[in-house]
Amino acid sequence: MTPSDYVLRDLEVPPPVIDVPDDYLHADQSLWSWFVTTDHKRIGILYLVSITGFFILGSIAAGLVRLSLVVPDGEIFTNDVYNRLFTLHGVIMVWFFLVPSIPNTLGNFLLPLMIGAKDLAFPRLNLLSWYIFMGASLFTVFVMVWGGVDTGWTFYTPLSTQYSNGWVLAAVFGVIMVGFSSILTGLNFVVTTHKLRAPGMTWFRLPLFVWGNYATSLILVLATPVLTIAMILLFVERAFGLAIFDPDHGGDPVLFQHLFWFYSHPVVYVMVLPGMGVMSELVTAFAYKKIFGYKFIAFSSLGIAAIGFFVWGHHMFYNGESPYAGLTFSLMSFIVAVPSAIKVYNWAATIYKGEIRLDTPMLYAMGWIGLFVIGGVTGLMLASTALDGHVHDTYFVVAHFHYIMVGATVVAFLGGIHFWWPKITGRMYSEPWGRVSALLMFIGFNMTFLPQYVLGYLGMPRRYHVYPPAFQPLNVLSSAGAVVLAAAYIFPMVYLIYSLWYGERAGPNPWEAKGLEWTVPSPPPKHNFETIPTVDFEPYDYPNVIPEA
Amino acid sequence: MPPELKQKLRTPIATMLVLLGLLSVNVILGIYFIHGWAWIPEVLITVTMILTVLLVAMEALHEPPLTRLFAFIGFCWVSILLTLTMMDYLTR
Amino acid sequence: MSTTTVGIKLEEQFESEQQQRETAKLGMWTFLATELLLFSGMFISALVIRTLHPDSVTAVALHLKFWIGATNTAVLILSSFCMSVAIESSRLGLQRIMVRAMLLTAALGVLFMCLKGYEYYRDYVEHMTPFLHWRRYELVGDPASRLFTDLYFIITGLHAIHLTIGIGLMLVMSWLASRAGFLQKHQNRIEIVGLYWHFIDLIWMIVFPTLYLLNR
Known part of the structure; x- marks a missing residue:
């Protein structure tokens, strides 16, 4: 054999195939490519990282508030520091975590995948919204x-x-600006849902998560501008003395509350509707059954979004609002509970006689139903003007809205993250740790907030850190619960991040769930679908049929 | 000016004239009919002007039904805000 | 240029030109709905202040410059007409007429702002600026009148900000649109900007009666 033969033989060897994954995570790995991305999946992750950061900050503030409340005489912080702590907690959690929590992370990631589109309608606007x-x-x-x-x-x-x-002006300015981000995202989702659905993806073939997300986006678009103007009026009054609400000149502070709650009550549905959407996906996948009452759930999302705009006055029953207005708002508040109840019944009926698998996401979903029912029913108590006279501005209200905002939104958020984590990252997390965290969440949450119902009913007002010593045992119990709750937040952060490198690889559909997002590889390729799919199947076409009643 | 453009400009010119006409009626009402019930025709004329801009100048008439629905929803929500807020102030 | 050269460039998330056009328009209409609600918050404040203090509001309204407000309404109606000319000529591919019409639109917007500035100046001279603590306030004996005077400045100010943005957009767009090949790629942008301009006009048609007319 001559040396030239060797060369020839070597040349014939085909070059080794390096298995370079072609998904959205690996398409371009530089940090810069993340900051200029217009890919909805990457923007979803940018949001996920940033709101997790804010969640940690807001939780620390909450932890300090609970720490202060362990002792009745308010010795741990001064009044000023305490006031600043709960403001910090409230502002961060509402605007920088809860409002963007599910829509901007899971919604961003899943909406185009679920409707069979390559991206959102306005990808650059999406990135601008994040900035x-x-x-x-x-x-x-x-x-x-x-x-x-x-x-x-x-x-x-x-x-x-x-x-x-305090530095009210600067904070108000920040809140006005973050409102623009909400508006842009909501607008993007509304238009995308209308215009970018794949052929055959009719409205009644949409996953219910998309319906929830759509209703949410409508609220964001219609409510946020009114918050913006309320905040602008507040800003100019404080900054330039342009009095609008100033009682010294005959202005009415309640007008500010009208404008403020026209946004801030519907925004509660912004927090909870996407969570309800997540729930519909979870219960069907883990009961392995077609959803019960698809159209009822879909329309109840829109119903909540619409009726949610008629109830804001129930925040002002005892702030100088006229009793006639109070009655109307009270009635509307009772009515808005109906569509929420419809959803809960439908999920219960879906789980009924299903092939139930109690994986982590399903545990979160079960906990969700329990917490949401408690939060919802106490909401009805608050909606009646008579009872509200007794408990308004007490810890009863605090407990109620935490059952909705944490019990419904955060639990659904965690459940959704656990459900779609294999799709987002291509990796599975530790299932035992997941189940432990879901259980801890349920226990810790109830331990923290059930005592607050009692405290509020007994008359402990919110936003004070000095209270009668008789309330101490319940407050200590609540603070101890907060520690358990903290563990339930820390565990997922650890094992989810761990799974990024050491988790098992997940196939395209580890849960055997239905829906377009499970038909693409995990993690999905850069443009989601090689060819835009044509949808010729019904949503949630799981093999198990609905049993006859 | 090309003839096809002239053809197309009939509607905008008519719109402009109608709007200016309505405006002058409103101005006359504002000068000569102070107080009293003048606000009723004034509001009606204003609503007509808004509808003219919305439907003709912004071409909502030629848009798909969806766009018209969105414009409609916008005004519906304004009326929710208006009605429920005024419900409080008028019954205090 | 013939009509066939007018069109838009397809972006990757869309399947057809019509889909992209309708999407962009729907986006703009949705945005305008948010703008409507933004302004309506102030209109409702005006109504509430009027309900609470009807006499003070009338006193203020008689100090507002009714004629400047009316003239400005007419100026905006004319500018809207110019915008319509620009949109129609963009559809026909008449680039030069379009650009001139847009520049004229912006010029009318600037005229509006000049009149507005003069109006503010008159307000200053006539002591109708209660928020300036070093100036005497004309209606100082009527504290509730301050609310409506202040609201007048906020509403017109916010409208002026929107109009300034509109003028800026118009100038940038007419610069971009004067380039060769613009109408083949981005014709629909003219229509989108046009919607915004008409909408500012529409808002002023509500502002004028709310502040100047109904309270006299």
């Missing part, structure tokens, strides 16, 4: 930590315009 969000939220957090704001997240006038000595 506005980050700019505004970092600015506001800096302002609130460095300077401090003590008005509570509600910024009620005239406290915020005349008496507060």
